[in-house]
Amino acid sequence: MLPTSPPSRLTVLVSDARALCGVEAFARRLAETAGDRAMTHVLGWNLPALGTALNDRDVLVINLPVVAWKKRLAEPVAAAATARLAGRAVVLVLHEWADLDWKRRATYAPLVPLATEILFSSPEVARQFAGSPVARLATCRRGIVPIPPNLVRPALLPPTALASRLAGERAKGRLVLGHFGSIYPKKQSAIVLEVAARLKARGQPVFVAFIGSFVKGIDQVEEDFRARVAALGLEDDVLVTGYVETDAEIFRLFEEVDVFVYAFAEGLTARRGSVLACAMSGRPVVVNAPAEADAFAHHPTYRRLIDEGRLRLVPTDADADALTDAIMAAAAAPAPAVASGVDITAAWNDVLASVDAVLARPAKS
Incomplete structure (x- = not known):
């Protein structure tokens, strides 16, 4: 049997938002599911801190769309460029595409050629992206991620x-x-x-x-x-x-x-x-x-x-x-x-498996 490489170690980009949208909650829960294999890094212009965060990690994971995108037009691009210059993989998880305003898609276009892998939230989003002009700049290392619930049902539910x-x-x-x-x-x-x-x-x-x-x-x-x-x-x-x-x-x-x-x-x-x-x-x-x-x-x-x-x-x-x-x-x-x-643990393990699967594909795929 051929030896297998250890799973990739992830740096997951998150925001400092307190009121979480679905995409932000997904990013944080992905890092939590990966356990010791992952850490989070708050999106911002502290690129030296990002470089340090990437020192013992293999992959930067960026979920799009990002929170407060008008205030963060260049920060995701800078983060991806920093990761690539450090020799790290960059995984984009696109939760939406055609449904986004065209101006928002335009701000994400520079990220596409920097990505080494792209995951989509559904087959529909994958087809939307494939039909867009920017897809010609994108890697062929693509996959679909099974989006799970972002909520956890507590044992106790207090009256409200x-x-x-x-x-x-x-x-x-x-x-x-x-x-x-x-x-x-x-x-x-x-x-x-x-x-x-x-x-x-x-x-x-x-x-x-x-x-x-x-x-x-x-x-x-x-x-x-x-x-x-x-x-x-x-x-x-x-x-x-x-x-x-x-x-x-x-x-x-x-x-x-x-x-x-x-x-x-x-x-x-x-x-x-x-x-x-x-x-x-x-x-x-x-x-x-x-x-x-x-x-x-x-x-x-x-x-x-x-x-x-x-x-x-x-x-x-x-x-x-x-x-x-x-x-x-x-x-x-x-x-x-x-x-x-719903078996939440199994659902999130399916997510992590989809990330690992696209990272494990041969570079020529």
């Missing part, structure tokens, strides 16, 4: 005022619909509102909990949302929690949800960590199916959830009526005797 509010709505006989994550156009929150209106029209009292906040910097997102709530007569039937700080608070809210619902513009994709987080609650999740048959070929956790029926897929182009039918069926179905959880 928001959870008590939802419990009160359930006590009134209302069906509580849940929608977790940031609110922005491609998540099609307007369709969730349409579903709520149809449930009311069918005689089903309903209350919708949007567990998250509106994305800043996109024109009129909150204004359009509020206007649609009013137009549908749902002013007393919708709650937007705003940013929820701790995992314990999030999962306590999840316990008061009857059914989660999503309707993505492109259909479900493997990078939707919010859907996986909801599935961790044991509650049914109604979501429109992926547009591509191979969407979850790389993602063991998603495949298991679908096989178990915990993700209730409707057609990719399902309208509000089809979603409403699926929600009513899910609400009427008996709850499982034991709510199956």
Whole structure:
């Protein structure tokens, strides 16, 4: 048997943000999963400190998009160049591409030729990147990373005022619909509102909990949302929690949800960590199916959830009526005797394995 090289040692670039987005949480959890093989380095202009951090490491890992990108236009490029000059590999993990504003993609273009490996958050993002002009400058050492939930369910879930509010709505006989994550156009929150209106029209009292906040910097997102709530007569039937700080608070809210619902513009994709987080609650999740048959070929956790029926897929182009039918069926179905959880350790080990796999490929691949 041929000897195998030891796993690569990683320096994972992170920000100093306190309110974590999904990409930032992913970066930090990746380093945690790698254990002694990894360390984090805070993004900034302290290049001598980065050089020191790379002394006993083989690879710099950069997740894109970065937090507060307008203030950090050149810092990721400088970090990647420093790593390459030190003879280290540079792995880019692209969580989004075509969905990003073109100006944001332009700021990441200089990073592409510096990368020795590129990982994508889903097959769709990989295809988006491959179809862009900048892909001609990129390495062929590419792969797909199975994005896991970024949350951890604590053993104890303390009571909160928001959870008590939802419990009160359930006590009134209302069906509580849940929608977790940031609110922005491609998540099609307007369709969730349409579903709520149809449930009311069918005689089903309903209350919708949007567990998250509106994305800043996109024109009129909150204004359009509020206007649609009013137009549908749902002013007393919708709650937007705003940013929820701790995992314990999030999962306590999840316990008061009857059914989660999503309707993505492109259909479900493997990078939707919010859907996986909801599935961790044991509650049914109604979501429109992926547009591509191979969407979850790389993602063991998603495949298991679908096989178990915990993700209730409707057609990719399902309208509000089809979603409403699926929600009513899910609400009427008996709850499982034991709510199956997501094996978080296994899911994150799958992530680390995907990073190691692309690093282990022969240079000519």
